[in-house]
Amino acid sequence: MNFSLIIKRYSKILNWKHDTYYASLMNKYTYFDEFMRFCNDNKEYFTKRDIVASLTYIHHMKKVDLLSPTFNNYNDFIYKNIYMFRSNISTLVHRYAVLGHTKSLLFIYENVLKNNILNYDNKSISLIAWSYAKNNFYLSDLFIEINKILKACIKTMTLHELSLISWAYSKINRLPPLEMICVKNRVYELLNALDEELNHVIENSATKTHLDDIKMNINEKSTYFEMKNENEKEYLNKYTNTDFNDHTYLDETKELISSEKHNLGNIYEDNSENRIDNLGCKKNLSQDICMIMKSYSIMNKSDPFFFLFLFNFIIKNIQNNKMMITAQGITSIWVCLREYEIKNKKIIEYALELSRFLRLDHTVNSSMMHEIVVSIHKLKIKDRRILYHLFYHLKRKCINMHVQHLYDIITILQDMKIYDDDLWKQFGVAVQKKAIDLELIQIKKLHNIFSINGKGNDRILGVLDSFIQIKEDINVYGPI
Known part of the structure; x- marks a missing residue:
């Protein structure tokens, strides 16, 4: 069981690349009060992109106070110009969700979404569901409409959209059985199709390697026959009276080698890689699968078979270097093992091997460490492969952990x-x-x-x- 220790470092910070004049000016501000004064002074000139940029930057400001008069004044301006976002309101909803501003989410629902939710595409619907769930803001009418859309559009939804929807429903824990089955079947459909693609890529890669070996062997044989040809020419020149002559044999052999080289060359050059982007699954593939995996472990703890299907898919493609997993994905796996109470030695062994990636990922945070510690405690695991990497991050980050997470981890490690x-x-x-x-x-x-x-x-x-x-x-x- 060998995993290549290669990992992509995903930042959890919401990066924003400014693309307008006023958005470029926002980048220099550090403190919330100064930034809000700038926004209020220039808001009349702001475009839709500037407003989105401003809400994005607020998330990273120091001393943020969303109850301050300056923010309320700026927010009132956005409310008055809400019509600017009717075509892509999901972006604005997402920014307010990240800020945790429930008042604005309610305003947007009452004035925009309530009568127009059916007019948005799958991507917008999934992002809206995620945003309201993130703030634990359950609007029954909104999610009833989302249920209807889900039934009608499920066959066109991508894996990323399904992951957002699954996470949203696990957060509010109100997914009816019919929608749960629909989402699960769509995930099966997408991953089975993707698995066929991946198998095709692996087979092509194996064939290419095999042909490369054959080509090397043929080159070696070609060199051997050329040397033999030269030796035999010397022999024939030396013994001109001999009746032995296999020039015809050598010529036929050269033609065979030349022909084989040509055919193998065409096959070898046909090396266009399958990009694994059919059905829009490649980007954040492991992240989407792990989000779905964790969501279903929360919603339905009596069905571990769906988890095992997703887990096998992940392991297979990590082994074939077709997928990379992040700390968040590893955390999701441990949460699922805990929720389903899976103690199969082989599955635990794979999870422990995957956990070796943790030390290489700088995005490990308080919540992830807490979830993993709670999981290994419940599963009674004290393997060094997981403990070493947990200790590595805990030693460096426990001073900044959420206090309740810190307390839980201390009591668990004592136990x-x-x-x-x-x-x-x-x-x-x-x-x-x-x-x-x-x-x-x-x-x-x-x-x-x-x-x-x-x-x-x-x-x-x-x-x-x-x-x-x-x-x-x-x-x-x-x-x-």
């Missing part, structure tokens, strides 16, 4: 009796910074853990004691 000195040292630094945001009972548990396992020093335990005292005072006298 698993895993005591890496360097890792627990970083945990000690992190809890001094973040533990104040936990509940009183959680802080007491952390204090107990660091006391029992011997990883806490006077400083760590003293800080936790202070946090406990503060929380107890708040419980008695109220918040500060």
